Structure formats: structure tokens, C-alpha cells
Amino acid sequence: MTLPAESTSKRADESVQGVSELAGKYLTFSLANEEYGVGILKVREIIGVMEITAVPHTPPHIKGVINLRGRVIPVMDLRLKFGMPAKGYDERTCVIVVEVQGRSSAVQVGMVVDSVSEVVNIAGSEIEPPPSMGASTESDNILGMAKVKGEVKILLDVDRVVGEGLLRQFEEM
Amino acid sequence: MPQDEHAVAKILDDMAVKILMVEPGDLSVVGELLAAAEDLLATRDEVANLPVLHAMAHAFKSALERMIMGELPDSAENYELLGKAITQIQEAVRKGADMDEAGVEAFARHLSDAGYLVSAAELLGDPGQVGPKEEEQAAAAAPSGDDASASPPPEEEAEPATAPAAPEPAATGSGGVPDFLQDKELLGGFIDEAFEHLESIEVNVLELEQNPGDLDIINNIFRPFHTIKGVSGFLNLRTINKLAHATENLLDDVRNGKREMDSDVIDLVLTVGDTLRSMVENIKDVLENGPDRYQDLDISAQVAHILALQEGKSPADSAPEAAVIDEGAAAPEDQAAPETTAPGMEPADSFTALPRAGQPSNSEGPAPAAANGQAAPRKKMGAFIKVDVEKLDALVNAVGELVIMQSLVRQNPLVSKIADPKLIKDFSQLSRITSDLQHTAMSMRMVPIKQTFDKMIRLVRDLSKKSGKEVNLVMEGADTEIDRNMVDSIYDPLVHMMRNSVDHGIQPPDERVKHGKSPTGTVSLRAYQKGGNMVIEIEDDGEGLNTIKIKKKAESRGLIQSGDNLSDHELNNLIFMPGFSTADQITDVSGRGVGMDVVKKAVEKLRGKVEVQSQSGKGSLFTIRLPLTLAIIDGIIVRVGSERYIIPTTAIQESMKPERKNYNTVHGRGESLLVRGELLPVIRLYQLFGVEDPTHNDPCEAIVVVVENEGRRRALMVDELLGKEEVVIKNLGGMSDVRGVAGGTILGDGRVGLILDLAGVIASAAEES
Numbered sequence: 001m002t003l004p005a006e007s008t009s010k011r012a013d014e015s016v017q018g019v020s021e022l023a024g025k026y027l028t029f030s031l032a033n034e035e036y037g038v039g040i041l042k043v044r045e046i047i048g049v050m051e052i053t054a055v056p057h058t059p060p061h062i063k064g065v066i067n068l069r070g071r072v073i074p075v076m077d078l079r080l081k082f083g084m085p086a087k088g089y090d091e092r093t094c095v096i097v098v099e100v101q102g103r104s105s106a107v108q109v110g111m112v113v114d115s116v117s118e119v120v121n122i123a124g125s126e127i128e129p130p131p132s133m134g135a136s137t138e139s140d141n142i143l144g145m146a147k148v149k150g151e152v153k154i155l156l157d158v159d160r161v162v163g164e165g166l167l168r169q170f171e172e173m
Numbered sequence: 174m175p176q177d178e179h180a181v182a183k184i185l186d187d188m189a190v191k192i193l194m195v196e197p198g199d200l201s202v203v204g205e206l207l208a209a210a211e212d213l214l215a216t217r218d219e220v221a222n223l224p225v226l227h228a229m230a231h232a233f234k235s236a237l238e239r240m241i242m243g244e245l246p247d248s249a250e251n252y253e254l255l256g257k258a259i260t261q262i263q264e265a266v267r268k269g270a271d272m273d274e275a276g277v278e279a280f281a282r283h284l285s286d287a288g289y290l291v292s293a294a295e296l297l298g299d300p301g302q303v304g305p306k307e308e309e310q311a312a313a314a315a316p317s318g319d320d321a322s323a324s325p326p327p328e329e330e331a332e333p334a335t336a337p338a339a340p341e342p343a344a345t346g347s348g349g350v351p352d353f354l355q356d357k358e359l360l361g362g363f364i365d366e367a368f369e370h371l372e373s374i375e376v377n378v379l380e381l382e383q384n385p386g387d388l389d390i391i392n393n394i395f396r397p398f399h400t401i402k403g404v405s406g407f408l409n410l411r412t413i414n415k416l417a418h419a420t421e422n423l424l425d426d427v428r429n430g431k432r433e434m435d436s437d438v439i440d441l442v443l444t445v446g447d448t449l450r451s452m453v454e455n456i457k458d459v460l461e462n463g464p465d466r467y468q469d470l471d472i473s474a475q476v477a478h479i480l481a482l483q484e485g486k487s488p489a490d491s492a493p494e495a496a497v498i499d500e501g502a503a504a505p506e507d508q509a510a511p512e513t514t515a516p517g518m519e520p521a522d523s524f525t526a527l528p529r530a531g532q533p534s535n536s537e538g539p540a541p542a543a544a545n546g547q548a549a550p551r552k553k554m555g556a557f558i559k560v561d562v563e564k565l566d567a568l569v570n571a572v573g574e575l576v577i578m579q580s581l582v583r584q585n586p587l588v589s590k591i592a593d594p595k596l597i598k599d600f601s602q603l604s605r606i607t608s609d610l611q612h613t614a615m616s617m618r619m620v621p622i623k624q625t626f627d628k629m630i631r632l633v634r635d636l637s638k639k640s641g642k643e644v645n646l647v648m649e650g651a652d653t654e655i656d657r658n659m660v661d662s663i664y665d666p667l668v669h670m671m672r673n674s675v676d677h678g679i680q681p682p683d684e685r686v687k688h689g690k691s692p693t694g695t696v697s698l699r700a701y702q703k704g705g706n707m708v709i710e711i712e713d714d715g716e717g718l719n720t721i722k723i724k725k726k727a728e729s730r731g732l733i734q735s736g737d738n739l740s741d742h743e744l745n746n747l748i749f750m751p752g753f754s755t756a757d758q759i760t761d762v763s764g765r766g767v768g769m770d771v772v773k774k775a776v777e778k779l780r781g782k783v784e785v786q787s788q789s790g791k792g793s794l795f796t797i798r799l800p801l802t803l804a805i806i807d808g809i810i811v812r813v814g815s816e817r818y819i820i821p822t823t824a825i826q827e828s829m830k831p832e833r834k835n836y837n838t839v840h841g842r843g844e845s846l847l848v849r850g851e852l853l854p855v856i857r858l859y860q861l862f863g864v865e866d867p868t869h870n871d872p873c874e875a876i877v878v879v880v881e882n883e884g885r886r887r888a889l890m891v892d893e894l895l896g897k898e899e900v901v902i903k904n905l906g907g908m909s910d911v912r913g914v915a916g917g918t919i920l921g922d923g924r925v926g927l928i929l930d931l932a933g934v935i936a937s938a939a940e941e942s
Contacts (some may be wrong), residue, residue, distance in 0.1 A: 053925040054816060055905065056862035057912045057937070065905050065917055065925045070574030071916040072925050073906040107906050 022144055023124035028153055029096065029113040032084045035153045036113075037122070038148065042158045044097040044108055046116055049089045064112060068097065075110035081161065087114065100162045109162045120153075122146045127155070176231055184213050185263045192256040203237065204404045210234035229262055229280055238407075258283040265509065360460055363404050367453045370397035374446050378439055379630040394697055395424045401449065413452050416472045419479040420445045426483060439481055443631075447737060448475060562657070565617055570806060572614045573901045576607050577919050582923075614800060619654035620652060622700050622709075625664055626651045629671050629698055636675040643682055643693040644675055650700040655707055656802040661780055663709075663799070666775040666783075670711050670795055673697070678715030688790065690714065702801065706781075709797040718745045718787040743901040745787050749773040750884055777883065778825055780806065806898050806928060810920070811878065811891040814864040818891075819900055819918060819928040820878060826886070828878040828894060836873055844872065846888045853888045861913070868892040882931040887938070902928060911935050 022160040026037035027046075052064040052075055061080035065072050075095060079086060099108050130142040143155040188209045233255070240251065261280040377393040384390060402417035420442065423636045426432040435903070448470065458466045543751075582588060583600060613838040626648050636643035679694035686692055720741045727733045727747045751770040776783045781799035800807070800823075808819035809828075827848075835847040836855075845852045855877065859867035869875035869892055877888040900918035905911060915930035 050922050053917070053927060054862075054864075055908065055911055055914060055927065057914075062908070065908075065927075067919045067923055067925050070570045070903075070919060071906075072903045072919070074908050083405070109906060136467070 015146060021124070022127050022155065023122060025119055025121050026146070026153070026155060027096065027119050028117040029094070030115050030117060031078055031082070031085075031113050035151060036078075037120070037153045037155045038096065038098060038158050039155075040119060042098045042100070044099050047095050047097065047110075048091070049093045049095055049112060055138065066095070068108065068110070070110065073097065073108045073110055075112060076162070077112045078161075079112070079114075098158050098162065100159045111162070120148055122148060122153075122155075181213065181265070184209050185259060188213075189256065189259045189263065192252055201228065203240065204400055204407070207234065207237050208399060208403055209235065210237060226262065229258075229277065232281075233258055233262070243421045254283045254286050259744045294845070313789060316652055334493060360456065363408055363410075364457045364460070366404070367401055367449070371446050371450050371453070373397055373630055376627045378442050378446075379627075379634060380568065381434060382439060382634070385434060388428070391428055395421065395428055398424060399783075401677055410452075410456065412469055412472055413449060413456075416445060416452075416475060423479050423483045441479065441482060444681050445475065447477075448472065457784060460519070505665075560617075563825065565614075569614045569618070569901075571901075572607070572611050573919065576611055577921065577923060579604060579607055580921055581923055615804065616654070618657050618804065620657050620660060621652045622655045622660070622663075622707075623651035625660055625667065626698060626700070628664070629667065632668060632671055633675055633696060636672060637679075640676060641681060642675065642679050644679055645693050645695045647695060647697045648699070649697070653700040653702060653707065655799070656804065657805045659799065662775065662779055663797075666772040666797070667709070667711075667773050670797075671698070673769075674711055674715070674793070674795075676715040678713035678717075682713055699805060699881045705801060705807070707799045708802050709799070710794060711797075712792065712794040714792040717791050717793050718748070718785065719789055719832070720744050720787075723747055731858045742786065745785050749783065749784065774883070779803065780821060783825060804901055806902050806918075807897070807899050808928065809878070810895040810926065811858075811876075811889075812893040812895055813891050814863065814866040814868065816864050817863070817920065817924075817926045818858070818862075819898075819926050820880065820889070820932070821915075821928070822897065824880045824882055824931050826879045826881055828876055830875075831873050831877050831888075833873045846877060848886075848888065852887065853879065853886050854938070855888045855890055856934065858934075859890075859892075861934065861938055861941065880931050882935055885935055887931075887935055900926070900928070 025040040027040050028035050028037045028079070030036070034164050036084075047068070050066055052066055054064040055062065055074075058064075061077050063075045063077050066075050077086070093112060094116045095110040095112055096116065097108050097110050099106050126148060127144045127146045129144055131145070141157055141161045145159045146153045146155055188206055191206050191209070198223060208271050210230060210233060214234065215225070236255065240255075244386050261277075261283070333801075374394055374397050377390050381387060381394065381682050383391045387777060398417050398421040402414055402421050405411075405413040405417060423432070423438065424442070427434050427438060432438070443610050452470055452496050455466070455468050455470075570871050629648070633644055633646045636642075675694075679696065680688070680690075682692035683692060695714050697710070697712040699708075699712070701708055724733070724739075724744050727744070727750070728735050732747060732750055733739060748769045749772070770788060773783050776797055776799070779799055780803075781797055783795065783797045785793055785795050787793040806819070807822040809822055809825060811820060829848075831846050836844070837847070837852070838844045844855045847853075855872055857872070858864070866873075869890075872888075875890050875892055876894055877890050878894075879888055881887075898921075900920070902916045905914070913930055913933035915928045917925045917927055917935075920926045
């Protein structure tokens with residue numbers, strides 16, 4: 001009877017192994033009543049929403065470009081990206097500026113979220129692999145699910161979210 | 174022999190300076206030091222009278238060589254010790270006598286501290302020691318004129334006191350796959366250096382063609398060969414070493430007036446340069462892709478050719494060969510007269526002290542000038558530092574931001590209400606400073622166009638040789654500055670146009686004479702700044718364009734109608750049309766129009782314009798107008814609904830409020846506007862870009878801007894013209910390929926405005942209709 005027990009614990013070890021490298025500090029934010037997290041090392045800064053210049057011939061979730069202290073950076077609306085209903089921007093709306101690897105160099109991209117919550121330290125043991133939900137590409141955007149203080153936070157793979165939502169878009173064009 | 178003494182002192186001073194500047198791992202400087210040490214040994218008459226000094230110089234050179242071979246640590250401390258050793262030699266020379274024992278001991282101590290064991294006794298010439306014997310050998314070898322820098326055989330390295338200076342230059346065999354891969358870092362450094370040297374050789378050779386007999390230029394050619402030879406020797410690049418050495422010997426003869434720098438030598442130097450370049454490229458390949466890429470070129474034919482040239486045509490009237498070198502010290506006596514032979518082993522890079530005697534070539538005119546004004550003609554070089562382009566861009570960005578922030582603060586309603594004269598004065602002071610700063614930051618990205626122009630010299634030379642035409646290239650304004658980012662992009666169009674001018678513009682000599690022109694054609698390449706533009710002109714005095722043929726061709730191609738009333742100027746500029754450039758037309762249209770649309774496209778990509786003026790039989794003048802920098806664009810800001818766009822001014826022809834009678838809609842064919850007799854398709858920008866709140870839906874209420882791109886004209890419909898502004902172009906982060914948008918910019922209110930890419934706008938409008 002020891003065998004199954006061993007294999008179970010082994011599998012548990014593996015899953016811990018698989019996600020423990022995700023342990024670290026995350027910036028959490030809310031989006032349509034759900035809490036999300038992005039790795040703090042990806043985040044460059046958080047700014048209030050400002051006037052966005054629309055860019056033609058782009059998908060709806062690309063809101064346009066903003067002037068980030070002299071740099072022009074694209075901004076995407078995460079609600080629209082994830083197919084959630086749009087919501088008017090208010091004083092709690094924030095733009096999280098993240099840095100991802102572009103085709104040739106690192107690019108900064110703004111992500112519009114409902115509101116920014118806090119920075120939390122998430123241990124490896126609190127993270128579970130993403131639930132498999134069929135072949136949905138949306139679950140590819142998720143690194144894992146973290147349970148912190150009884151709340152579930154969805155940890156986003158920023159490179160993928162931004163990459164799919166922005167960069168790849170233009171590679172195809 | 175005061176002259177020679179000066180030479181020695183000069184070399185020592187040079188060495189002392191170099192050793193101060195050298196940094197660990199800086200191979201080229203060590204190479205120069207070694208060359209200087211060789212030069213020192215070569216001033217035989219002087220040094221030979223002072224055997225101890227000679228021994229010291231020798232020991233110094235050996236220590237240096239061992240350092241390069243990596244046997245002694247290549248560290249800052251060691252360089253300092255070597256520097257002290259030089260100081261000892263300097264002192265000895267200054268005293269004009271041979272070294273006293275105390276000095277020698279100090280010298281020996283310095284070298285020993287650096288890891289090169291040598292005793293004062295050896296240097297003082299204690300019989301029975303190894304050192305002096307070696308020196309005698311070297312001393313005996315020196316008069317033969319061979320520079321002793323070939324790679325020292327490995328056996329010698331083992332013995333500390335041995336001077337690995339036995340000259341065996343050309344003899345060094347080129348054995349199989351080489352042992353030069355030992356120090357990849359040094360090798361990498363050598364490759365970069367070598368390319369630079371080869372480039373400077375080429376430039377100088379071509380310059381020499383213009384100023385034959387200019388000793389300064391000959392020295393400028395000689396020196397890089399010398400360095401390449403030296404460094405390749407240490408690195409065991411034997412083939413390169415051998416070829417460079419043979420060429421150096423030949424050039425040395427030229428330098429010493431034993432041989433004229435005629436076209437044979439020039440051709441040879443150019444081919445050797447090419448061969449060396451391909452060999453260095455091969456080494457680079459080896460370094461990147463492994464030793465199996467190594468190719469040992471057979472250079473024996475070239476070396477034989479060099480030797481033949483060297484022996485073949487020594488001017489009979491010059492002093493016997495041996496005499497020239499041996500009597501190097503005799504030069505000072507004749508120094509006043511312009512017609513002397515140069516001192517044999519004069520240091521390669523004596524910048525000031527020694528008056529160089531000019532060798533009279535064909536005319537006596539230039540020789541005295543070269544002899545008397547050695548310092549003056551040398552171009553003044555400022556000090557430069559290399560800066561990462563990204564840092565520069567960051568600076569330019571930050572400055573741009575500063576300018577915007579400043580105007581935001583000034584326009585703040587609260588601030589603008591303040592009527593304090595001091596504040597107003599301070600503000601104007603502030604904006605003066607920021608605009609100065611902006612100007613400086615922008616100018617940092619500018620480089621002279623000389624580099625690009627210099628490449629044309631070789632091109633024209635090769636082309637004219639190949640086609641048997643005599644072409645004189647005149648360049649002006651090579652110092653004109655151009656945006657660093659444009660340098661590469663402008664090269665290809667320039668090559669294209671130069672080739673056209675030489676190949677098809679300039680006629681062969683006999684034909685030129687028939688037309689009453691001088692047999693030598695002239696191609697002028699000019700650059701200057703005019704009204705915020707950089708202008709490049711290429712003018713030839715050749716055939717000119719055949720306007721009648723162009724007209725016929727254009728009609729047959731359907732580019733114009735036979736009834737069209739076009740001026741000659743307009744007709745000539747049809748050669749830039751895309752349909753005008755297939756190979757069979759080269760002969761049809763008097764050889765012009767080959768790929769001129771490619772030129773136009775490349776220039777337009779840089780937001781420039783190109784046009785041609787030509788007179789049949791007299792020649793053609795091509796004018797390229799480029800913006801001074803790619804970072805700034807001169808544009809008209811237009812408003813469409815709540816969005817603002819910037820249209821590049823270069824593309825705008827006019828703007829107007831159209832009259833209803835000129836506006837037509839053709840069912841199924843879109844709408845068009847009659848402008849100056851031409852029907853232009855109308856592009857509704859708000860429709861194309863999906864702007865939801867345009868002020869006007871009726872083109873006759875709105876404003877249309879007539880734009881042109883690659884020969885296509887369109888009427889862009891916008892709501893309002895807001896003004897003309899110079900804006901800094903920025904890319905849109907990760908979104909680089911948005912159709913119809915060339916980039917963004919920060920407008921005066923801090924918001925982003927999009928800059929239109931008209932090619933994209935026109936194309937996507939065509940797709941949608």
C-alpha cells in the first residue's frame with residue numbers, strides 16, 4: 001500500500017516543483033470582480049489613466065498610444081483583451097506599465113485595469129498550476145492560480161498576454 | 174649628428190607618451206611601441222656608438238615582445254615599470270653620453286621587476302654573457318633594412334635573456350592551419366584594427382593619386398602596413414604578415430625616394446589591400462565559425478609581383494640603395510635643399526620635429542611644400558569619445574521631453590496669468606537654454622558625410638578604369654554633417670547615381686574630343702546645407718539626358734499622353750518613374766534611367782527628394798535633398814474629429830477648400846476632385862482611420878490637402894489645419910507596422926500625435942474602395 005502513496009507525494013512534489021519557481025512578489029489588480037497578479041519584476045510603473053491617442057487599423061483592445069515621459073507606448077485594455085464587457089474609465093482606473101521582450105528589444109506596454117490592489121508575496125506552496133480548460137488559448141495566458149488569505153488570484157503570463165495581444169498581431173500584418 | 178640624436182629623443186618621447194596611455198590588452202598601442210623600439214634600434218649610427226644604450230633598447234624591446242606573447246603579465250603595473258625604464262633611457266640620451274652604471278642598474282631593476290630578468294652586467298656588455306652577442310647579430314642585421322618584427326620562433330621565448338629579434342621576415346613559412354587562435358581577444362582586436370587600417374590605406378592611396386609625391390600621404394600609407402605587419406607577426410598570421418611586409422618594403426623604397434609612387438605601385442597597393450581584407454575577413458570567419466574555415470591564400474604571385482616592382486624600376490639617378498640607408502645620418506647636411514633623399518629609417522610617426530625632405534617626383538613644385546610645411550597640411554583632429562547610441566537617443570528623448578514640459582508649464586493658465594517681469598525674463602532665458610540644449614543634443618548624432626564620399630573615390634576610379642574613360646572626381650563639402658542613421662541608407666543610392674554618371678553620363682575620351690570637350694570628364698560630388706536640408710549634388714559634364722527619347726519612351730509606356738504639354742525639366746524627371754527602369758532601356762534612353770526609381774524610393778524613405786536637371790550634350794545635375802536628421806520631421810498638423818495627425822511637409826503640394834463644381838462622384842469609382850486640371854481621388858481620413866466624430870462629412874465643407882507619394886497624388890480630407898511644426902519622431906513602442914502610420918510624436922500639449930505614412934494611407938485607401 002506504500003506505492004500509491006509514494007507516487008502521489010511524488011506527483012505533489014513535481015507540481016510544487018513546477019510552480020515553486022513562480023514564487024515571489026506580485027502586483028495584484030482587479031478586473032471585473034476578479035483578482036489578478038503580475039510578477040513585480042515585469043512592472044515598470046503604475047500611472048493613472050491619461051488621454052489615449054487611438055491608432056487606426058488595430059484591434060479593439062488596443063486602445064492606442066500614450067506619452068510616457070517622452071516615450072510613446074501602446075496601451076491595451078485588459079477587459080477587452082479577455083472578452084469582458086467594457087467599462088468607462090474612472091479615477092480608480094490604472095495603467096500598469098510592463099516591460100516585455102519585443103521582436104528586437106524590450107518594449108514597454110500599458111495595461112488598463114479596473115484598479116490596482118497591492119503587492120503580495122506569494123510562496124510556491126500557495127500556487128497551483130492553471131486549471132486545464134480545454135484548448136482555450138486564454139488559459140495559456142495564465143501562469144498559475146494563487147490562494148492568498150483565502151482569495152484566489154490569477155497569475156498572468158504577461159509576456160504572453162502582451163505578446164499575443166499586441167506584438168504577434170503586427171507580425172502577421 | 175644632432176639630427177639623429179633628436180630622432181632618438183623623439184622616439185623615446187613618443188614611447189614615453191604611449192606607455193602612459195596604454196591600457197592592458199590594448200594591442201595596437203603595444204604594437205606601436207614595439208615599432209618605435211625597432212625604430213630606435215634602427216637609428217644605428219647613434220645607438221651603435223653607445224653600445225650600452227643599444228643593449229638597453231634591445232632588452233626593452235624583448236621585454237615588450239614577451240609581454241605581447243603573454244609571457245609577462247599585461248598589467249598596468251608592468252607598463253608603469255616599462256615607463257620608468259624608458260625614462261632611464263631618455264636620461265641617458267639627454268646626457269649625450271653612454272649610460273652610467275647606476276642608470277643601467279635602475280633600468281635593469283625596472284625590467285626585472287616587470288618579470289623580464291636582465292642584469293646590469295649583461296647590459297654593460299660583460300663578455301661571456303648572452304645578451305651582447307645577440308645584439309651584435311641584431312646590429313649586423315639592421316643595416317639590411319629589414320624590420321625585425323617577424324614572429325619570434327618559440328624556442329627563443331624560453332630563454333629570458335635572449336632577444337628574440339633575429340630578423341627573418343619574408344622567410345617565415347606559411348604553415349597549415351595556424352596557431353594564431355591562442356588569444357581570441359587579441360585576434361578580435363586585430364581584426365577591427367586591420368579593417369580600419371585597410372580603409373585608411375585605401376583613402377590615402379586615392380588621395381595620393383591627386384597629390385602625387387606628397388610624403389605625408391605616402392607615410393600615411395606606409396604606417397598602417399607597418400602596423401598590420403607587426404601585429405600579424407605577433408599573432409602568427411604568417412600569410413598576412415608576409416604580404417604586408419613585402420608591401421611595406423616596397424613602400425619604404427618609395428618613402429626613401431628610391432622608387433616613384435607611380436600607377437603600378439598604386440594599383441598594387443590597392444590589390445594588396447583587397448587581398449589583405451579578404452584574408453582578415455577569413456580570419457574573422459575562423460574566429461566566429463571555427464578553424465576549419467581557415468583558408469591559406471596563395472600570395473606568392475603577389476609577393477613576386479611586389480619584388481619585381483621593387484627591383485624593376487629603381488630610378489637610376491638616385492643614390493645607390495645601400496648608401497641611402499647607411500648614410501641616413503648624412504641627410505641633415507642636405508636638409509635645406511628640397512631635393513634630398515629622406516633619412517633612411519626615420520621613425521614612422523614623427524609628427525613634428527623632423528623636417529622631411531621631399532622626394533622630387535615629376536615636378537619640383539610640390540616637393541618643397543611637402544618638405545617645409547609638414548605640420549600644417551595635416552588635418553586638425555579634435556578629440557572624440559565613443560558613446561553608445563542608446564545613451565544618445567535617451568539624451569535626445571529627455572531633452573525633447575524637457576522642451577515639452579517647459580511649454581506645458583508656460584501654458585498653464587495660472588502661470589500664464591502672472592505678469593511678473595522677472596518671471597517672463599527667466600522664462601525666456603530658460604527657453605533659450607533648452608533650445609541650445611536641444612540643438613546640441615541633436616548635433617551629437619551628426620557625422621560628416623566624408624566617410625561615404627571617400628568610398629566614392631574608389632568606385633569612380635575602378636569604374637573609369639574598367640570603362641576606359643578618364644574621369645576626374647571633384648568632391649566638395651565632405652565635412653557637411655548628416656544624421657548618423659542616414660549614412661548607411663544614403664550609400665546605395667549614391668553608388669547607383671555615381672555609377673550612372675560614370676558609366677552612362679561621361680562619354681569615352683575620343684567622343685568627348687569630337688564634341689569639343691576635354692578628354693577627361695569631370696564628375697562633381699557636392700554636399701552642403703541649405704535651408705534646413707542637406708543637399709547632395711552629383712554633376713557630370715557628359716552626354717546629358719536625351720529628352721526626346723525619354724518622351725517617346727514615356728509615351729510608349731503610357732506614363733504620359735502624347736498630348737501632354739510637359740517641360741523638358743518635367744520630362745527629364747520622368748526617369749525616376751517606376752516604369753522607366755528595365756534593362757533594355759539602358760541603351761534606348763542614352764543609358765540613363767537605370768533603376769532611378771530605386772534611387773527615388775530610397776531617398777523618399779529618408780524623407781528626401783531627388784531631381785535631375787540636364788542639358789542634352791552638356792551634362793546632368795542630380796540633386797538629392799535630405800532632411801538634416803531623421804529624428805525630426807517637418808510636418809503640418811491636421812485635425813480630424815478629436816484626433817490630430819501630422820502630414821510630412823515634403824509630401825504636401827497644396828491645401829484648399831474645394832469648390833463644389835470641382836467635386837465629382839463617380840458611381841462605384843469613389844469620389845474625386847479636379848485640381849489644376851487633374852482628377853485626384855479623395856481619401857476621407859476619418860473613414861479610413863475610423864474616427865467617429867468628424868466635424869465635416871462633406872468634402873466641400875472640409876479642407877483637402879493634396880499630397881504626393883511615389884508619383885501618386887491624392888486629396889486627403891481633413892477637418893482643419895492646425896499649423897506647421899517640427900516634431901520629433903518616435904516609434905509606437907511594440908507597434909511598428911501600423912499601416913498608414915509612420916510613427917508618433919509628442920505634441921505641444923503632451924499628447925501623442927500620429928505621423929502619417931502616405932504610402933500606407935494611399936495603399937489602404939485603394940484596398941477599401
